[in-house]
Amino acid sequence: MSASFWSAEVAELLRVGPGVRLREIDPDSTPGTGADRKQGEAELARAAQELRELQEKLFAQSRSGARDRLLVVLQAMDAAGKGGIVNHVFAQLEPYGLELTAFKAPTAQEREHDFLWRVESRVPGPGVIGLFDRSHYEDVLVQRVRGLAPPQEIERRYGAIAEFERRIAEDGVRILKIMLHISPEEQGERLLARLDDPEKHWKYNAGDVDERAFWAEYMEAFQIAIERTDAPHAPWFVVPANAKWYARAAVQRLVVTELRRMSPDWPEADFDVAEQRARVERTLDLTWP
Amino acid sequence: MSASFWSAEVAELLRVGPGVRLREIDPDSTPGTGADRKQGEAELARAAQELRELQEKLFAQSRSGARDRLLVVLQAMDAAGKGGIVNHVFAQLEPYGLELTAFKAPTAQEREHDFLWRVESRVPGPGVIGLFDRSHYEDVLVQRVRGLAPPQEIERRYGAIAEFERRIAEDGVRILKIMLHISPEEQGERLLARLDDPEKHWKYNAGDVDERAFWAEYMEAFQIAIERTDAPHAPWFVVPANAKWYARAAVQRLVVTELRRMSPDWPEADFDVAEQRARVERTLDLTWP
Incomplete structure (x- = not known):
C-alpha cells in the first residue's frame, strides 16, 4: 500500500554529518523501505501531487512577502543519476x-572571480x-582530488562555503545537500550502457573513465566536505x-519532508473579496466586438 | 482514436498575419478538431512523449555544436490561461x-535601458x-493602450522588434508567437472564479478589472502588433x-509541429565507441572500499 511505502523517516535515516564513513553506507541498500522497483515508481508518481501543492503554496505565499525558499544541492560521481533525479x-x-x-x-570570466561568485547569482529568490x-x-x-587549486586555497574554501550557506540561510533559504552514492561497479556498468546505446552517446564523456582511478580520493574528499560544511541549517x-x-523516491521524500517542515500556506487576500466581486460583476455585460 | 484527434494542421489553421481580424476569430471555436474536453486532455497526455523526445534530441545535438533552439512567446489578456499552458x-x-x-x-534598472535589453539576455542558448x-x-x-510611452516611441518599437527577431532568427533561433484569445465574458467568469476560491486569491489582481474597460483598444493593439511584426521566421x-x-492541446501541437520541422537528431559520437568500451572494461574490477 502506498501509504506505507516508507517504514521510517528517510530524512533521519539518510542524514549524515561529521564522522560519516561512506564505506559503511551500502550503495545497494534502500533504507526506510522494503519495496521494489515497481512500487518505488508508483510511489514517485503518487507523491507528485503533494509535492506540487507544497511548491505552489511556497510560490503563492512569496507574492505576499514571505521570503522562504529552498535550495537543493545535488552532488555525485558521474553517472550516479543526477539527470534522472532532475527529470x-x-x-x-x-x-x-x-x-x-x-x-x-x-x-574564463568565472575564473576571474572568487569561486562563489557564480553561485551567489543563482541562489533562488523568495518562493522558488x-x-x-x-x-x-x-x-x-574535483579541485582537491586533481590538485586544481593549492591546498591552502582548498582549505580556505571550506570556511567560505560554511559562511556563505549560513548567510543565505539567515535570509530565508533552506538548504538540502544531497550526495548520490553509487559503487564503482555500478558506475562501470552505466558507462558501458551509455556506450551501447547510440541515443546516449552524447552523455558519454571519455574523461569520466580517468576519474574512476581516483575513486578512493573522491570518497575521501566527499567525507571531508561533509565534515567541514554540515550544519543544522544546511544538512x-x-x-x-x-x-x-x-x-528518486528518496530524494522526492527528502524534498517533501523539508517543504512540510516549512509549512507554506495560501496567502490571505490583501483586498476586500466582496468589493472586488462586485467590481467584476459590474463589468460582466462587457462584450466584444 | 488519438491518432485522429487533429483533422487538420493546426499550424496552418491558426496562423495569422497582416490583415488579421480578431473579431472574426471565435474564442469558443476549436479549429482542427471535433473532440471534447476529455479527449483533449487525453491527447495532451498522449503527445507528451513525442514532445519530450524531440526536446531531448534538440538538447543533445547542441552538445555537438548545433545552434538550433526555439523561442515561444506567449501573449494574452489576463486570465487567458498562460499559466495553465506553462504548467x-x-x-x-x-x-x-x-x-x-x-x-x-x-x-528601475530595466527602465534605464532600451526595452529590448532585458529580453536579449533571456534569448535561449543552443538546444534550449x-x-x-x-x-x-x-x-x-499595454504601453500603447495606456499611453505609457509616446506614440513615436511605440512606432519605433515595431521596427526594433522586427529587426531583433530577424537577427536572432539568423543566429538559429526559431520563434513562435502565440496569442491566447479569450472573450471578455470568459475573462469575467474566470476572475469571479478566482475570487470564489481562497486558493486562487493570490492570482487575483485588482488592476485586471480596470483593463477590461480597454478591451477593444487591446484587441486593436494586438492586431497592429501582429501586422507589424509577423514574418516567416517569426510567425x-x-x-x-x-x-x-x-x-493546451493546440499549443502543444504547434510546438511539436515546429520541432518536427527542425528535425533534431541524436548526435554522432565524437569518439571511438569500441575503444572507449575497452577502456571502461579495463576498469571494471575497480572496487571500493
Missing part, C-alpha cells in the same frame, strides 16, 4: 517555481526552489543510488 | 532544456526551448482559448 523528481514541479542550474567547468546540478562543492571535490544526506528507483 | 504543456519538458521567463513590469510568459510585446500592447498564431483543453 523524474524535479520535473514534477511547476516551471514557475523551479530554477535549475547545471554548473559546468568554470568559464533552486536546484544545483553540481555546485560550489566541485571546488572542494547533508547520503542517498544510496545503485537502485535508481530508490534514489 | 500543463511546458511542464512536460525536461527541466534541462527549458528556460522560462515571466516578464513583469520593468524594474525558451518560453516567454509576456515579452517585449507588452511594450507595444504569429492566434489560439482560441475559451476552452482550456483546446488551447
Whole structure:
C-alpha cells in the first residue's frame, strides 16, 4: 500500500554529518523501505501531487512577502543519476517555481572571480526552489582530488562555503545537500550502457573513465566536505543510488519532508473579496466586438 | 482514436498575419478538431512523449555544436490561461532544456535601458526551448493602450522588434508567437472564479478589472502588433482559448509541429565507441572500499 511505502523517516535515516564513513553506507541498500522497483515508481508518481501543492503554496505565499525558499544541492560521481533525479523528481514541479542550474567547468570570466561568485547569482529568490546540478562543492571535490587549486586555497574554501550557506540561510533559504552514492561497479556498468546505446552517446564523456582511478580520493574528499560544511541549517544526506528507483523516491521524500517542515500556506487576500466581486460583476455585460 | 484527434494542421489553421481580424476569430471555436474536453486532455497526455523526445534530441545535438533552439512567446489578456499552458504543456519538458521567463513590469534598472535589453539576455542558448510568459510585446500592447510611452516611441518599437527577431532568427533561433484569445465574458467568469476560491486569491489582481474597460483598444493593439511584426521566421498564431483543453492541446501541437520541422537528431559520437568500451572494461574490477 502506498501509504506505507516508507517504514521510517528517510530524512533521519539518510542524514549524515561529521564522522560519516561512506564505506559503511551500502550503495545497494534502500533504507526506510522494503519495496521494489515497481512500487518505488508508483510511489514517485503518487507523491507528485503533494509535492506540487507544497511548491505552489511556497510560490503563492512569496507574492505576499514571505521570503522562504529552498535550495537543493545535488552532488555525485558521474553517472550516479543526477539527470534522472532532475527529470523524474524535479520535473514534477511547476516551471514557475523551479530554477535549475547545471554548473559546468568554470568559464574564463568565472575564473576571474572568487569561486562563489557564480553561485551567489543563482541562489533562488523568495518562493522558488533552486536546484544545483553540481555546485560550489566541485571546488572542494574535483579541485582537491586533481590538485586544481593549492591546498591552502582548498582549505580556505571550506570556511567560505560554511559562511556563505549560513548567510543565505539567515535570509530565508533552506538548504538540502544531497550526495548520490553509487559503487564503482555500478558506475562501470552505466558507462558501458551509455556506450551501447547510440541515443546516449552524447552523455558519454571519455574523461569520466580517468576519474574512476581516483575513486578512493573522491570518497575521501566527499567525507571531508561533509565534515567541514554540515550544519543544522544546511544538512547533508547520503542517498544510496545503485537502485535508481530508490534514489528518486528518496530524494522526492527528502524534498517533501523539508517543504512540510516549512509549512507554506495560501496567502490571505490583501483586498476586500466582496468589493472586488462586485467590481467584476459590474463589468460582466462587457462584450466584444 | 488519438491518432485522429487533429483533422487538420493546426499550424496552418491558426496562423495569422497582416490583415488579421480578431473579431472574426471565435474564442469558443476549436479549429482542427471535433473532440471534447476529455479527449483533449487525453491527447495532451498522449503527445507528451513525442514532445519530450524531440526536446531531448534538440538538447543533445547542441552538445555537438548545433545552434538550433526555439523561442515561444506567449501573449494574452489576463486570465487567458498562460499559466495553465506553462504548467500543463511546458511542464512536460525536461527541466534541462527549458528556460522560462515571466516578464513583469520593468524594474528601475530595466527602465534605464532600451526595452529590448532585458529580453536579449533571456534569448535561449543552443538546444534550449525558451518560453516567454509576456515579452517585449507588452511594450507595444499595454504601453500603447495606456499611453505609457509616446506614440513615436511605440512606432519605433515595431521596427526594433522586427529587426531583433530577424537577427536572432539568423543566429538559429526559431520563434513562435502565440496569442491566447479569450472573450471578455470568459475573462469575467474566470476572475469571479478566482475570487470564489481562497486558493486562487493570490492570482487575483485588482488592476485586471480596470483593463477590461480597454478591451477593444487591446484587441486593436494586438492586431497592429501582429501586422507589424509577423514574418516567416517569426510567425504569429492566434489560439482560441475559451476552452482550456483546446488551447493546451493546440499549443502543444504547434510546438511539436515546429520541432518536427527542425528535425533534431541524436548526435554522432565524437569518439571511438569500441575503444572507449575497452577502456571502461579495463576498469571494471575497480572496487571500493
